[in-house]
Amino acid sequence: MIDAHIHLDQYEDAAIDQLIKKMRPSGVDGLISVSTNLESSKTNLALSKLYPGIVHPAFGFHPENPLPSQEELRQLLSWMQLHAQYMIAVGEIGLPYYLRRQMTREGSDIDMTAYVQLLEQFLGFAKQHDKPVVLHAVYEDADLACDLLEKHHIHKAHFHWFKGAKHTVQRMAERGYYISFTPDLLNEAEIIELARSYPLDRVMVETDGPWPFKGIFEGQLTQPPMILEVAHAWASIQKITFEAACLQLRENTRRFYGI
Ligand SMILES: [Zn+2]
Numbered sequence: 363m364i365d366a367h368i369h370l371d372q373y374e375d376a377a378i379d380q381l382i383k384k385m386r387p388s389g390v391d392g393l394i395s396v397s398t399n400l401e402s403s404k405t406n407l408a409l410s411k412l413y414p415g416i417v418h419p420a421f422g423f424h425p426e427n428p429l430p431s432q433e434e435l436r437q438l439l440s441w442m443q444l445h446a447q448y449m450i451a452v453g454e455i456g457l458p459y460y461l462r463r464q465m466t467r468e469g470s471d472i473d474m475t476a477y478v479q480l481l482e483q484f485l486g487f488a489k490q491h492d493k494p495v496v497l498h499a500v501y502e503d504a505d506l507a508c509d510l511l512e513k514h515h516i517h518k519a520h521f522h523w524f525k526g527a528k529h530t531v532q533r534m535a536e537r538g539y540y541i542s543f544t545p546d547l548l549n550e551a552e553i554i555e556l557a558r559s560y561p562l563d564r565v566m567v568e569t570d571g572p573w574p575f576k577g578i579f580e581g582q583l584t585q586p587p588m589i590l591e592v593a594h595a596w597a598s599i600q601k602i603t604f605e606a607a608c609l610q611l612r613e614n615t616r617r618f619y620g621i
Pocket of ligand 1: 367369
């Protein structure tokens with residue numbers, strides 16, 4: 363199995379080695395490790411060299427952060443250009459849904475035009491280098507992300523930890539975009555409903571680690587083998603065996619990322 367979305371660079375060094383050692387006997391032998399900025403991209407590249415064939419790095423800028431300066435962005439894009447051959451995808455990129463909500467609560471404004479322009483620069487890069495994109499775009503932001511994908515003629519898009527309206531889900535499924543489920547598939551009604559309706563061959567499983575989960579994982583460090591529980595949950599929603607679910611999810615991830 364492959365954890366389709368994790369921030370491996372955000373774990374402590376000693377924890378990373380333990381995590382890789384522990385996950386392989388449990389049946390998880392691949393990770394898509396996404397980046398939040400230039401420093402994070404460099405760390406993920408180094409980790410992919412340390413664990414070749416296991417850690418597959420994506421490079422990008424996480425949208426739930428303050429905007430980068432022009433100089434920071436120029437440095438990140440030129441570094442990505444130089445290291446494009448090592449990059450499995452462009453990500454994590456997208457739109458700042460939670461940051462926007464927080465700023466609105468605090469009574470301040472967010473420059474959405476600038477975030478859209480930033481996303482478009484990464485989409486342009488992905489198109490130019492023929493790379494898939496890993497998107498953080500939930501609820502109404504996903505509609506905007508769909509518009510931008512169409513504008514840039516990008517077909518290979520993975521909306522990680524997706525949540526959104528029915529019409530958006532339908533549009534994404536029709537366009538053949540992929541989504542992935544985290545351990546919240548075990549207890550979130552909204553996500554269970556989504557899993558019921560989304561095409562079988564367009565879904566993956568992820569931890570978004572080290573993001574902490576509640577329920578049966580409360581108080582535990584998030585680790586890639588947790589995707590096996592997500593696969594179990596998906597299997598019972600689809601009324602298929604666990605083995606069939608694992609095969610399908612693995613095949614989907616391999617097809618999307620070309621691994
Ligand atoms: Zn993430």
